[in-house]
Amino acid sequence: MEITKMVPNVRKGLVVVITGYGKGKTTTALGIALRACGHHLRTSIIQFMKGDLYAGEWEGVKKLNCKVELIPTGKGFCGIEGNPYPFKEHRENAQEAIQLAHQKMESGEFDILILDEINNALHLHLVDLEQVLEIIRRKPPEMHLVLTGRDAHPEVIELADTVSEIREIKHAYRKGIDPQPGIDY
Amino acid sequence: MEITKMVPNVRKGLVVVITGYGKGKTTTALGIALRACGHHLRTSIIQFMKGDLYAGEWEGVKKLNCKVELIPTGKGFCGIEGNPYPFKEHRENAQEAIQLAHQKMESGEFDILILDEINNALHLHLVDLEQVLEIIRRKPPEMHLVLTGRDAHPEVIELADTVSEIREIKHAYRKGIDPQPGIDY
Numbered sequence: 001m002e003i004t005k006m007v008p009n010v011r012k013g014l015v016v017v018i019t020g021y022g023k024g025k026t027t028t029a030l031g032i033a034l035r036a037c038g039h040h041l042r043t044s045i046i047q048f049m050k051g052d053l054y055a056g057e058w059e060g061v062k063k064l065n066c067k068v069e070l071i072p073t074g075k076g077f078c079g080i081e082g083n084p085y086p087f088k089e090h091r092e093n094a095q096e097a098i099q100l101a102h103q104k105m106e107s108g109e110f111d112i113l114i115l116d117e118i119n120n121a122l123h124l125h126l127v128d129l130e131q132v133l134e135i136i137r138r139k140p141p142e143m144h145l146v147l148t149g150r151d152a153h154p155e156v157i158e159l160a161d162t163v164s165e166i167r168e169i170k171h172a173y174r175k176g177i178d179p180q181p182g183i184d185y
Numbered sequence: 186m187e188i189t190k191m192v193p194n195v196r197k198g199l200v201v202v203i204t205g206y207g208k209g210k211t212t213t214a215l216g217i218a219l220r221a222c223g224h225h226l227r228t229s230i231i232q233f234m235k236g237d238l239y240a241g242e243w244e245g246v247k248k249l250n251c252k253v254e255l256i257p258t259g260k261g262f263c264g265i266e267g268n269p270y271p272f273k274e275h276r277e278n279a280q281e282a283i284q285l286a287h288q289k290m291e292s293g294e295f296d297i298l299i300l301d302e303i304n305n306a307l308h309l310h311l312v313d314l315e316q317v318l319e320i321i322r323r324k325p326p327e328m329h330l331v332l333t334g335r336d337a338h339p340e341v342i343e344l345a346d347t348v349s350e351i352r353e354i355k356h357a358y359r360k361g362i363d364p365q366p367g368i369d370y
Contacts, residue, residue: 001237001260003239008363008366013365014365023347023349024203024351031213031215033219035367035370038240038248051186053191054191056220057219057223059224063222063223063249063251064248065250066245075186157355160355164352165207167205167351169349170345171347172347177195177197177199179191180196181221
């Protein structure tokens with residue numbers, strides 16, 4: 001078979017939201033970066049509330065021979081058991097990530113900007129609704145913007161072009177299975 | 186912050202199902218491959234019913250400096266408008282993909298085997314339920330097996346450890362927006 005390359009009649013930067021309580025939101029974001037690489041598109045990923053626990057994507061992205069970067073920010077999930085950092089510090093980190101997002105948009109260096117866990121950061125008041133809406137409004141017309149994280153805000157969903165909700169049907173940890181590298185982190 | 190590397194007390198190969206009608210199933214599979222790369226895990230992806238339309242992941246995976254492979258099989262979606270191939274041919278292709286899956290499992294060369302769109306292939310009778318169950322049963326204990334595609338069979342879900350359903354909340358094409366490279370293919 002001969003391979004056909006599809007080309008859109010009109011090129012348009014989409015706003016994509018990946019939300020819900022199931023496994024696969026950050027994973028989807030990483031898949032977007034990998035696929036983009038095959039189209040010679042340049043991707044920046046900013047992770048909110050990421051903390052100090054190693055995630056496979058940190059090294060994985062470095063092994064992708066493309067213009068792609070992943071910047072983890074924050075100090076883990078705000079408000080969950082065992083996280084020792086005060087709200088103020090989590091918020092400061094998330095605010096810096098917002099500034100970083102604007103820099104990436106304005107740089108013109110990226111075709112895709114992924115803000116991983118920003119929906120959750122908004123839900124936890126680490127960033128404000130108006131800040132997220134401003135990023136969506138200021139997005140360059142041909143740049144894709146991907147916003148992941150549970151509890152996406154209705155106004156964000158309203159502005160988005162494509163929204164997927166990932167529902168948990170079952171998860172291995174409920175059977176007492178340890179988180180496994182390559183699948184869970 | 187010092188980076189902590191989590192190590193599971195018990196290593197276990199999971200059966201993961203990604204199903205539903207929303208955007209992001211294949212994308213999740215690709216993200217798994219990227220993340221696995223950061224853990225030095227080896228991934229084989231077999232795509233069912235893939236056809237001749239270029240997908241960014243075909244080149245993207247080649248740019249991942251890891252032990253990772255992606256093998257597209259088939260001739261596009263069986264039964265959709267405009268697909269000229271008879272059922273028999275679609276089924277033969279899918280049957281070859283099943284044999285390939287067994288080879289990959291038996292080779293011992295991969296830590297993760299992803300069968301992309303196999304749920305859909307089962308739903309369309311290109312493969313049989315017993316064939317999919319046999320793959321799950323014969324899976325090496327430490328190998329992760331990921332089965333994607335809409336309409337996952339209840340018996341497959343029953344055997345799986347982790348199952349996510351991706352629901353479509355909205356999709357750009359419903360507004361008449363052309364599929365965009367990097368996001369839609």
